[in-house]
Amino acid sequence: MAVQETAIQQSFMSRTKRFVRDVKAEMKKVNWPTRKEIIAHTGVVFVTVVLIAALIWAIDAVFAKALQFLIK
Template identity: 40%
Template sequence: MMGRLLRKKDPSKKAKKAIPVDEAGRNSDSPAEMGKPLPAVKKTYTPVSKAAAVKEKTFIDKGIQFLREVKVELKKVTWPSRKQTMGSTVVVLVIVTIISLFLGLVDAGLSGLIRAVLQ
């Protein structure tokens, strides 16, 4: 199935630069802070209520989302001009004709060879 569309990041929200940390959890770039222990951070548990839980998407919802994504992707397509399309079509038809004639001749030749050997 098609992946989710990537959305552009809000320029007002800047990503913080990652700071390298050693095994003890200290900032390895700052020698002044090498001896200082990091402050303890408490993680709190916040239970999720049933109303806040996201409902599972139905088959129809997934289909509608897919069609929306298809519409967005089709707007990004650079469509060829009529002249380019006609030129490409002619090239394809000529190549198919040449290959079909070649394969027909090879088939007729091998069929004749097999008949000659079997008689």
Template identity: 45%
Template sequence: MADKTEKKKKGFFAGVKGAFARFAKYFRDTKSEVKKVVWPSKKQIINNTCIVLVVVVIAAIVIFLLDSVFGLVLDLLLKTAG
């Protein structure tokens, strides 16, 4: 028979210690990645917010107009059919 190498099992506390080490590494890595982020300036934030608001208003107007037109067309179809 071939020799089987058995893995040595860790104890409970060794597993817990390893888990805490992984959590600590995760937070260290996260902190280092956040330091690399290039944050937008206040002017860029205001500009982007204005653009988003304008696009939302335009989309709302388009949806309102389409809803009104389709509602009128449906109303006319139902009146002529009935």
């Protein structure tokens, strides 16, 4: 029984080491964005979020007014 546990542990350790090695190799292939690109993309996301929030607010206001009109 102890022999099987040792073999399983070694198998787990070798698979873990291989996984970490493969992750390092793949991370070297990643094309990381520049600081300028990150700032530009962040600006686009911020503007998009603000516009969508304003749209949702406007639609909510219209439905609230319509509901008030129907209730009165």
